Amino acid sequence: MRVYERAPAKINLLLDVLRKREDGYHEIEMVMTMVDLADRLELEELPRDAIELTSQTGNIPLDERNLAYQAARLIKDRYGVKKGVRIHLDKRIPVAAGLAGGSSDAAAALRGLNRLWNLNLSPGELTGLAAELGSDVPYCVRGGTAIARGRGEKLEPLPSPPPCWVVLAKPPINVSTAEVYGRFRPEKVERHPSLERMVRAIRAGSFGDICAELGNVLETVTLELHPEVRRLKEIMRKLGADGVLMSGSGPTVFGLTAKETKAARIYNGLRGFCKDVFVARMLT
Numbered sequence: 528m529r530v531y532e533r534a535p536a537k538i539n540l541l542l543d544v545l546r547k548r549e550d551g552y553h554e555i556e557m558v559m560t561m562v563d564l565a566d567r568l569e570l571e572e573l574p575r576d577a578i579e580l581t582s583q584t585g586n587i588p589l590d591e592r593n594l595a596y597q598a599a600r601l602i603k604d605r606y607g608v609k610k611g612v613r614i615h616l617d618k619r620i621p622v623a624a625g626l627a628g629g630s631s632d633a634a635a636a637l638r639g640l641n642r643l644w645n646l647n648l649s650p651g652e653l654t655g656l657a658a659e660l661g662s663d664v665p666y667c668v669r670g671g672t673a674i675a676r677g678r679g680e681k682l683e684p685l686p687s688p689p690p691c692w693v694v695l696a697k698p699p700i701n702v703s704t705a706e707v708y709g710r711f712r713p714e715k716v717e718r719h720p721s722l723e724r725m726v727r728a729i730r731a732g733s734f735g736d737i738c739a740e741l742g743n744v745l746e747t748v749t750l751e752l753h754p755e756v757r758r759l760k761e762i763m764r765k766l767g768a769d770g771v772l773m774s775g776s777g778p779t780v781f782g783l784t785a786k787e788t789k790a791a792r793i794y795n796g797l798r799g800f801c802k803d804v805f806v807a808r809m810l811t
């Protein structure tokens with residue numbers, strides 16, 4: 528028995544940090560959506576009680592440090608499942624990019640194991656398990672477009688934005704999410720993005736207004752640390768993207784356009800600057 532799941536990348540259309548909490552986490556407000564750049568998971572039942580993880584890529588751990596492995600462990604322990612699984616991860620989302628690749632793999636593993644082992648877990652039960660694996664995992668289980676609050680685990684669904692093209696470029700640098708949050712200084716933010724206006728733009732289906740309302744306060748940290756991310760944003764804008772933003776804590780930058788020909792032009796223009804460039808569609 529074998530099942531397949533796709534694990535799409537997420538992008539933040541908006542990311543605001545409201546305050547640092549007493550527990551050390553930051554209280555955030557985000558608008559997230561997904562694109563069709565996705566990892567693919569194949570889950571196959573094993574005749575023995577074990578979790579095995581394989582991947583074509585060499586740059587992620589394939590043991591208990593992997594979020595897909597942790598998802599399998601959690602489900603097995605919680606529901607006393609004595610069966611085994613081999614998960615093959617065809618990794619296409621760049622790693623440590625601000626695209627929640629690991630969280631999306633964990634979410635896909637939860638959905639896939641629910642089917643493989645006929646557990647009949649409800650969406651609510653799956654998001655409950657997801658919250659134990661990481662702040663972005665509950666969103667990745669549900670997908671779609673959503674507001675995320677708290678640490679990112681309190682979700683409110685939104686309608687999909689109008690269909691558009693998303694060009695993503697990841698410069699060859701490593702950004703640690705923890706370091707970016709650690710260096711975040713609220714006083715450096717000149718203008719906070721408006722969740723209210725972004726939600727209105729999405730509800731109205733206005734592509735132009737969505738582009739105008741894009742905002743991510745973590746740019747104040749990552750663009751200072753890595754000027755090449757700022758440069759990448761400028762190049763994308765010059766190439767004609769209608770809206771440009773860094774996703775999550777970076778370093779991936781994405782550009783939005785409604786036209787396929789423009790997306791191709793931006794993609795071709797960026798290839799000279801950056802190896803990891805992708806053209807994707809926003810998932811609706």
Ligand code: ATP
Pocket residue numbers: 586587588592593594595621622623624625626627628629630632633663704775776777
């Ligand atoms: P986020 O946007 O949620 O901060 P990210 O896109 O920046 O996530 P990931 O690609 O999820 O980052 O990887 C972050 C770290 O998690 C990597 O250093 C990697 O070693 C580890 N990791 C664990 N499981 C996975 C996985 N399935 N895929 C990728 N990375 C994983």
